[in-house]
Amino acid sequence: MLQGSGLESEGSIFIDFDNNSKTGYIESTWTTSGLDYLISNGHLFSHSANDNSWNWKDLGTTNVVVPESKMVYEAKDVIIMGTQTRKRRETDRRKQLMKKSIRRIVMVAALVIVSMTTIFDLSANIVSAKVNSSDMEDMEKQMEEALKRLDELGDIDFDNMDPSSTESKTNTSTDASAHASTIETDMMIATGDSFILGLKTDGTVLSTGISFYGADQVSDWTNITVISCGFNHSVGLKSNGTVVAVGTNSSGECDVENWKDIKMIAAGLDFTLGLKKNGTVVATGSNDYGKIEVEAWKDMVSIAAGSNFTAGLKSDGTVLAIGKDCAGILDVSDWTDIASISVSFDNILGLKKDGTVVNTMRSDTTLLKDAISISASAGYAAGLKKDGTVITNTDTVNTSTWKDIIAISASGNQLVGLKKDGTVVVTAANDILDMGQCDVTGWKLKVVNDIKTTTTNYKILVNGTKSTIETYTIQKNIYIHINDLAYLLKGTKKKFAVTGDGIKTTIKLTSKGDYKATGSEIKKSDGKTRAAIKKSINIYIDGKKVKLTAYKINGKIYFNLNDVMQKLNIKVSISEKNSIIISTKKDYVD
Numbered sequence: 100m101l102q103g104s105g106l107e108s109e110g111s112i113f114i115d116f117d118n119n120s121k122t123g124y125i126e127s128t129w130t131t132s133g134l135d136y137l138i139s140n141g142h143l144f145s146h147s148a149n150d151n152s153w154n155w156k157d158l159g160t161t162n163v164v165v166p167e168s169k170m171v172y173e174a175k176d177v178i179i180m181g182t183q184t185r186k187r188r189e190t191d192r193r194k195q196l197m198k199k200s201i202r203r204i205v206m207v208a209a210l211v212i213v214s215m216t217t218i219f220d221l222s223a224n225i226v227s228a229k230v231n232s233s234d235m236e237d238m239e240k241q242m243e244e245a246l247k248r249l250d251e252l253g254d255i256d257f258d259n260m261d262p263s264s265t266e267s268k269t270n271t272s273t274d275a276s277a278h279a280s281t282i283e284t285d286m287m288i289a290t291g292d293s294f295i296l297g298l299k300t301d302g303t304v305l306s307t308g309i310s311f312y313g314a315d316q317v318s319d320w321t322n323i324t325v326i327s328c329g330f331n332h333s334v335g336l337k338s339n340g341t342v343v344a345v346g347t348n349s350s351g352e353c354d355v356e357n358w359k360d361i362k363m364i365a366a367g368l369d370f371t372l373g374l375k376k377n378g379t380v381v382a383t384g385s386n387d388y389g390k391i392e393v394e395a396w397k398d399m400v401s402i403a404a405g406s407n408f409t410a411g412l413k414s415d416g417t418v419l420a421i422g423k424d425c426a427g428i429l430d431v432s433d434w435t436d437i438a439s440i441s442v443s444f445d446n447i448l449g450l451k452k453d454g455t456v457v458n459t460m461r462s463d464t465t466l467l468k469d470a471i472s473i474s475a476s477a478g479y480a481a482g483l484k485k486d487g488t489v490i491t492n493t494d495t496v497n498t499s500t501w502k503d504i505i506a507i508s509a510s511g512n513q514l515v516g517l518k519k520d521g522t523v524v525v526t527a528a529n530d531i532l533d534m535g536q537c538d539v540t541g542w543k544l545k546v547v548n549d550i551k552t553t554t555t556n557y558k559i560l561v562n563g564t565k566s567t568i569e570t571y572t573i574q575k576n577i578y579i580h581i582n583d584l585a586y587l588l589k590g591t592k593k594k595f596a597v598t599g600d601g602i603k604t605t606i607k608l609t610s611k612g613d614y615k616a617t618g619s620e621i622k623k624s625d626g627k628t629r630a631a632i633k634k635s636i637n638i639y640i641d642g643k644k645v646k647l648t649a650y651k652i653n654g655k656i657y658f659n660l661n662d663v664m665q666k667l668n669i670k671v672s673i674s675e676k677n678s679i680i681i682s683t684k685k686d687y688v689d
Contacts, residue, residue: 112138126151148445149478154426286364287545288517290510291328295536297523297544298326304335305544308536314346328510329366329404336364342373352384367404368444374402380411390422406444412437418449420459430459443475443509456482466492476509479528483507489516496528505546513537521546552578552631552652554624559679561587568679569624570660571652573631577679578650578657581606586620589613593669593683595640605637606656610667629653640666665689 113134115123120133124146137144137155144155287298294308294315302322306315312331320343325336332346332353340360344353350369358381363374370384370391378398382391390409396419401412408422408429416436420429428445434457437449446460450473456464458480467473467490470482479493489498489507496514501524506517509528513536516524523539552571559568566587571578581597585608588594596612631650638647638658645666648659660679664671670685 114138122149124151124153124155125149152426286325286327287506288508288515288523289326289328289333290508290513290515290536291330291333292510292512293536294328295508295513295515295523295525295539296326296328296333297517297539297542298323299543300521300545302338305542307538307542310346312347316345325364327364327366329371330368330406332366332371334364334366334371336361340376342371344371350385354383363402365402365404367409368406370404370409372402372404372409374399374411378414382409388423392421401440403440403442403447405442405447408442408447410440410442410447412440412449416452418447420447426460428459439473441473441475441480443477443480445477446475446480448473448475448480450482456480462492464492466490472507474507474509474514476514476528477511479509481507481509481514487519489514497526501526515539517544517546519546552650553628554626555677556624557677557679559587559681561681562591562683566621567623569622570679571629571631571650571657573650576648577660577673578631578652579660579663580620580655580657581608581663582614582617583620584660584663585614586616587681588669588683589616591683593667595667605639607639608641608667610641631657 113124114136115133123133123135124137125132126134135146137146143158145158146155148154289296291308291310291314294306294310296315296317297305297307299305302320302324304317304320304323304326306317309315310331310333314328314331314333317326317333317335320335322338323335323343324338327334329346329352332344332348334342334344334353334355336342340362342355342358342361342364344355344366346353348354352366352369352371355371355373358373360376361373361381362376365372365374367384367390370382370386372391372393373381375381378400380393380396380399380402382393384391386392388407390405390407393409393411396411398414399411399419400414403410405422405428408420408424410418410420410431412418416438418431418434418437418440420431422429424430425445428447431447431449434449436452437457438452439450441448441450446458446462448464449457450470451457454469454471456467456470456473458464458475462480464480467480467482469484470490471485472483474481474483479491479496481489481491481496481498483489483504483506487501487503487505489501489504491498491514498514498516501516503519504516504524505519508515512528514526514528518524521543523542523544525537525539527537552573555570555572556567557570557577559566568579568583568587585595585597592611594611594614596609596614598607598609629652631652634649634651634656636647636649636656638645638649647662647666650657660671664681665687668687670682670687672680674680
């Protein structure tokens with residue numbers, strides 16, 4: 100029962116759910132601002148942005164009855180989870196906020212029930228409620244499980260706590276894709292709103308904080324190379340190209356068991372994307388607003404998942420976006436020269452090759468200029484610079500002391516940074532949803548040590564026949580793609596066949612075998628500087644495993660030319676005029 104003055108049968112109910120005037124619909128000319136929910140014409144609406152745009156999301160119907168007195172609203176089918184006051188007891192702050200956070204997340208879950216229930220708080224003016232019994236039982240079980248898991252964190256007595264002693268300032272906006280997608284960079288850290296995942300060198304995954312749907316239960320994951328967090332689920336890419344997922348599966352977002360040949364993943368609000376090695380994209384989960392209709396996508400190099408939209412970066416530097424186009428979120432049609440993308444629940448960011456950052460919500464990203472990696476979140480964006488420092492476009496996230504950072508991941512509640520020594524730093528984006536997710540003490544994660552190298556066109560002579568081949572020079576050593584070498588040696592007594600395409604983790608060479616050309620061999624250099632990431636590749640020559648130094652460059656594996664020729668017992672020399680001279684009729688000489 101909602102009681103108050105000025106209630107009219109044709110009016111609307113505006114709800115400041117968190118008693119925070121800076122979240123939700125903000126209108127400076129109104130007596131009360133920061134409105135999170137609206138009941139109007141029998142529907143419940145939410146306002147996820149923190150501005151005065153009249154963009155309300157219809158969450159479903161609710162039954163509001165106005166008695167004859169016109170002084171009381173009776174809102175049926177309502178869930179009540181407690182009240183909030185403005186007084187805070189700082190000594191009990193973390194314990195109280197944990198319990199409040201559980202309640203808030205359970206209430207958010209209630210918003211997506213098909214039968215639609217209504218959630219609101221009008222400064223302790225609610226005195227009665229009625230809910231669907233089966234839905235309530237399910238949510239009570241979820242709450243009990245969350246409380247049980249919180250108790251495991253330490254001696255926390257929730258039974259004697261006063262939930263009304265905390266002033267909640269929680270931003271109810273969900274950063275459904277908190278991770279940053281950077282081309283040719285493994286995702287080693289990923290963050291949700293209340294938990295963080297970290298990828299270790301041995302392929303296992305650490306977690307800190309709490310996910311109330313088990314999205315942090317990753318202790319049994321092995322052979323993982325990439326991780327991604329959604330709202331209530333987490334996804335891991337294994338070294339064999341398959342995918343694992345944990346957490347809620349209410350929309351089928353964890354149905355990834357049959358995926359294969361995947362090289363990148365992205366977890367959204369209630370759906371999951373997978374980028375295949377051939378540049379196509381697969382998806383599973385909710386298809387609200389057509390957000391997972393990606394069957395026709397091809398030539399993709401990166402993907403990102405928001406709340407109700409999907410974005411993808413193509414090999415030509417353009418971007419595709421599908422789903423709900425609220426306030427121009429999907430307006431990427433004129434984007435060009437994009438190097439990487441990142442999304443939050445309400446924005447798409449694009450890092451251009453010249454170091455500038457563009458975004459679809461037209462917020463100020465000039466502070467992110469010269470970033471080499473970006474991460475979008477609710478209310479702010481972060482950028483990683485070449486010198487290992489991190490910049491943001493907000494004063495609420497402090498990274499002034501950060502240095503030696505090689506990767507970042509942002510969410511609405513925290514920004515995470517991975518240092519080049521494998522340790523992790525975290526800074527809170529606000530002080531509300533403190534679930535222990537900032538405790539990364541002792542973490543030592545996987546670090547990709549990459550260097551920069553530039554392509555070079557070497558002239559190559561094989562038994563006197565001239566060709567031009569693309570090579571890379573790393574630490575004064577020439578690196579060549581194994582398929583190019585096999586192509587050059589066709590028809591000689593040192594010819595060999597290649598099993599695999601030079602990208603897989605196991606490559607087999609067979610002496611005197613006939614190499615089958617793919618059409619991608621012997622391309623000229625474009626002169627670009629690229630990252631070279633050292634890789635561990637299993638190489639077999641005629642069934643015998645050999646050790647060769649390898650780097651992944653531009654999506655392909657390159658080997659030290661001198662090492663390869665030694666294993667194949669072929670004479671090779673380098674002239675002073677940038678020419679590689681190969682004689683298949685002579686043995687290798689040190």
